[in-house]
Amino acid sequence: MSALNHPTYVLTLSCPDRLGLVHAVSGFLLEHGGNIEEAAQYNDPDTGLFFMRVQFSCAKHSHEALRTQLGTFATPFAMQWSLHATAQPMRTVLLVSKEGHCLNDLLFRWKSGLLPLDIRAIVSNHREFYQLAASYNVPFHHIPVTAATKAQAEAKQLEIIQAEGAELVVLARYMQILSDDLCRKLAGRAINIHHSFLPSFKGAKPYYQAHDRGVKLIGATAHYVTADLDEGPIIEQDVARADHSKTVEDLTAMGRDTESQVLARAVKWHSEHRVLLNGHKTVIFK
Structure with missing residues (x-):
């Protein structure tokens, strides 16, 4: 849980690199009530792939609702992604x-x-x-x-x-x-x-x-x-x-x-x- 006792999640993703990916991901999380607590990204020049891990809290949507929204968001970017609740070992x-x-x-x-x-x-x-x-x-x-x-x-x-x-x-x-x-x-x-x-x-x-x-x-x-x-x-x-x-x-x-x-x-x-x-x-x- 975050400091505000909201559910906390980890989103990991990879996709072909392009301009604006960090902006797109952070904008998606903002739109859906997510508060980013930790973020890191890497662009692999050899493969042309972009990788990102974001930990965020969110009280606006359930885990399943977030997954549904992420599926729609990720499709145009050809993202491979996963979402995990940090409260679940x-x-x-x-x-x-x-x-x-x-x-x-x-x-x-x-x-x-x-x-x-x-x-x-x-x-x-x-x-x-x-x-x-x-x-x-x-x-x-x-x-x-x-x-x-x-x-x-x-x-x-x-x-x-x-x-x-x-x-x-x-x-x-x-x-x-x-x-x-x-x-x-x-x-x-x-x-x-x-x-x-x-x-x-x-x-x-x-x-x-x-x-x-x-x-x-x-x-x-x-x-x-x-x-x-x-x-x-x-x-x-x-x-x-x-x-x-x-x-x-x-x-x-x-x-x-x-x-x-x-x-x-x-x-x-x-x-x-x-x-x-x-x-x-x-x-x-x-």
Whole structure:
């Protein structure tokens, strides 16, 4: 809610760039009783696209009425847009395997009020974290995955995601490769944390690869999940310095901290509707 206790919304949009877009959007909001609280825009000279995020309060229209009016307004501009009420936390499902540092970090930040999420379920192919889930009162679903049962397991996962109305799926060190079909169904709403500074050291055991190459920096990358493994649009990255004295175990421990922080920032920005897709890249209004 805004300072006046009016409902607050976030509008995000993209469209072909042209003169007067900021004026048009702000004029539309003014006409419909909107009070702009935060606004940012970006013109991509490479693609000729315009991106904008506006947070505004509005008591004149309901959410649905605003959506109807926006649909009419956006059509002449060929806008892709979305409208979200800030009072509604983002319904989220977390996937995890045997390493729980990212899961634990996200749960703690959520319960501390640092992430605008509604974590509806935790899904894992192992049983390790059912007690952690219970301590946060989050339903835990154990769905084993083998090569022979992968299709059935993914069908169960998707059933849970859909039943919970999840707007976001976070792969918090979920170490199974999702099928192309599931990647397509979750396009734009599934975030993965890769324990490497992509595009370097893709695939399995990147810290071993990095140690073997004697790197001076290790990193982590949060990106959207796509059918192309570790190739999805990048949301956030960070690094930690290393030197010749660091063992694989040292690098792994350092990397876990970096992974947790990078994933948390990516999830926060996504849940606040600050990330807009721009082809295979992202525009982030921090």
